[in-house]
Amino acid sequence: MKRVTARRKNQNLNPEKEPARLDIINASMGYRGQLVIENLSLQIAHGALVAVVGPNGAGKSTLFKALVGLLPLKSGSIFIHGQPLGNHMDCVAYIPQREEVDWRFPVTVRDVVQMGRFGRLGWVRRPSLKDHQIVLRSLEQMGIAHLAESSINDLSGGQQQRVFLARALAQEPHILLMDEPFTGVDALTQEITLALIDELHRQQVTVLVSTHDLNMAAQRFSQVVLLNHRLIAAGSPQEVFTQENIRQAFSGQVLLMENGAVVVDQCCPPDSPIYK
Amino acid sequence: MAELLITPLSYEFMQRGLLAALLVGILCSIVGCYVVLRSMAFLGDALAHAVLPGVAVAYLLHGNLLLGAIIAAIIVALGISMFSRQGTIREDTAIGILFSAALSLGIVLISSIRTYALDLSHILFGNVLGVSPLDLWMTAFLGLMVLITIIIFFRPFMVVSFDPVLAFTLRMPVGLLRTMMLVLLALTIVISMQTVGVGLVAAMLVTPGATAYLLTRRLSMMMIISALFGAISSLIGLYISYYANVASGAAVVLTSTLFFLVAYLFSPQRGALWDLMRTRRGK
Numbered sequence: 248m249k250r251v252t253a254r255r256k257n258q259n260l261n262p263e264k265e266p267a268r269l270d271i272i273n274a275s276m277g278y279r280g281q282l283v284i285e286n287l288s289l290q291i292a293h294g295a296l297v298a299v300v301g302p303n304g305a306g307k308s309t310l311f312k313a314l315v316g317l318l319p320l321k322s323g324s325i326f327i328h329g330q331p332l333g334n335h336m337d338c339v340a341y342i343p344q345r346e347e348v349d350w351r352f353p354v355t356v357r358d359v360v361q362m363g364r365f366g367r368l369g370w371v372r373r374p375s376l377k378d379h380q381i382v383l384r385s386l387e388q389m390g391i392a393h394l395a396e397s398s399i400n401d402l403s404g405g406q407q408q409r410v411f412l413a414r415a416l417a418q419e420p421h422i423l424l425m426d427e428p429f430t431g432v433d434a435l436t437q438e439i440t441l442a443l444i445d446e447l448h449r450q451q452v453t454v455l456v457s458t459h460d461l462n463m464a465a466q467r468f469s470q471v472v473l474l475n476h477r478l479i480a481a482g483s484p485q486e487v488f489t490q491e492n493i494r495q496a497f498s499g500q501v502l503l504m505e506n507g508a509v510v511v512d513q514c515c516p517p518d519s520p521i522y523k
Numbered sequence: 524m525a526e527l528l529i530t531p532l533s534y535e536f537m538q539r540g541l542l543a544a545l546l547v548g549i550l551c552s553i554v555g556c557y558v559v560l561r562s563m564a565f566l567g568d569a570l571a572h573a574v575l576p577g578v579a580v581a582y583l584l585h586g587n588l589l590l591g592a593i594i595a596a597i598i599v600a601l602g603i604s605m606f607s608r609q610g611t612i613r614e615d616t617a618i619g620i621l622f623s624a625a626l627s628l629g630i631v632l633i634s635s636i637r638t639y640a641l642d643l644s645h646i647l648f649g650n651v652l653g654v655s656p657l658d659l660w661m662t663a664f665l666g667l668m669v670l671i672t673i674i675i676f677f678r679p680f681m682v683v684s685f686d687p688v689l690a691f692t693l694r695m696p697v698g699l700l701r702t703m704m705l706v707l708l709a710l711t712i713v714i715s716m717q718t719v720g721v722g723l724v725a726a727m728l729v730t731p732g733a734t735a736y737l738l739t740r741r742l743s744m745m746m747i748i749s750a751l752f753g754a755i756s757s758l759i760g761l762y763i764s765y766y767a768n769v770a771s772g773a774a775v776v777l778t779s780t781l782f783f784l785v786a787y788l789f790s791p792q793r794g795a796l797w798d799l800m801r802t803r804r805g806k
Contacts, residue, residue: 315692317688339692347688349685352560352742353739353740353745354685354742362681362685362689366693370678370679398740400740414689
């Protein structure tokens with residue numbers, strides 16, 4: 248906790264005076280010739296714990312990619328700490344979906360976690376003792392210290408995910424974006440991921456997690472953002488998860504039962520842009 | 524035995540040839556690691572052929588062939604990077620277009636030179652034994668530049684190859700780094716052409732790297748092992764070429780292919796032979 252505050256002061260970002268936050272103003276984003284998200288305006292307070300939900304292809308990954316600057320905005324703007332994107336070295340960490348990485352690349356678990364320090368180290372400087380300690384602590388926190396010298400190719404899906412979580416930890420971000428961290432991983436990894444999210448929340452890191460698990464979103468997150476190509480609703484789970492909002496977001500994939508239960512089938516509408 | 528190794532060294536052209544082959548073997552193998560990991564084998568081959576018009580123009584103008592080749596390769600590398608960066612066409616398509624255009628231009632120019640068969644066959648097939656002292660110096664200088672750049676940029680190159688998204692979040696100049704890697708590749712290919720020839724540069728780039736990939740799980744180690752295989756293949760290939768009187772480039776490439784096959788079958792973790800035995804035992 249102390250460490251985080253000290254670092255923020257170093258970067259002239261004093262959370263007491265200027266609330267660190269994420270400001271999305273009228274942003275439209277998408278790929279070549281196709282808008283995925285239109286006119287999104289959203290304010291996320293410093294240290295918030297946010298679940299981003301919506302049907303497949305609603306633009307959850309697109310939003311994250313725009314937030315790290317990977318996908319240029321079509322219009323509108325995004326401010327982090329009151330400054331436009333691109334003015335920060337590495338205060339945003341992004342944990343991609345596992346399929347986005349080449350797992351056959353010859354690097355060890357330790358190598359990957361160490362990459363989280365590269366933003367601070369620059370291009371040539373050797374890692375200091377402190378860097379090594381942070382890497383080791385991140386590995387331990389994720390329960391993969393014993394795998395440090397293994398090739399990433401030899402890991403299970405859950406272990407691979409924990410490597411990326413450890414890297415994000417080593418990065419010491421202000422904002423952490425996690426794209427579908429609960430999909431296709433074992434129960435242990437899910438628990439470790441949730442524990443990490445809680446821990447970062449205590450450290451006042453802003454955490455955004457995209458997920459299909461509406462129950463988890465309702466129970467483990469203080470805020471929910473419901474997307475479907477545009478913002479349907481944002482706020483506390485109670486405010487967001489109304490029948491009307493869910494019907495708007497999931498349309499034909501929703502079945503409202505007479506006893507008030509809502510059934511949502513999130514799988515794969517054939518026209519979803521992620522398949523194009 | 525020792526005599527067999529030393530005798531050829533009494534010829535000055537053989538000394539130069541050996542040095543050039545060693546330099547090129549090491550350089551290609553190290554740069555080739557990126558080629559293997561980023562699946563750029565096609566690009567390597569394309570760049571090698573794309574230098575032809577540069578060579579032809581240099582020849583027509585009585586200029587330095589190496590310089591002509593370098594300019595042509597860099598132009599094509601930048602062209603590929605420009606076409607594919609805008610996202611209008613995929614990178615492999617951009618490579619295909621520029622590569623065949625440059626090759627055709629090269630053929631048109633070369634076929635207008637009457638005596639090309641004699642003079643330009645060196646470029647096509649390589650002739651390490653015809654390396655002049657000036658060529659050797661230039662090879663050494665350019666090779667050293669490429670290697671120093673790789674050492675300085677080892678970290679950003681690794682991140683860009685492994686996880687471009689992280690490179691973006693770390694605010695690395697991803698486009699610039701990719702272009703730099705292309706230019707390094709282009710330089711390496713040109714430097715190597717004289718030794719192994721246009722047709723075989725791609726093999727020199729890919730084979731030692733692929734061999735090393737089977738034997739290690741760290742990029743730095745992969746580069747060192749790859750360089751070792753590249754150097755050894757070059758030496759053995761050159762001696763074979765001397766004694767059996769066969770084309771030097773082909774001898775080098777075949778030697779390195781042999782190493783690859785051995786590694787493919789017997790690599791401790793990934794060897795095909797062990798896999799086979801394991802499945803047998805499983806039955």
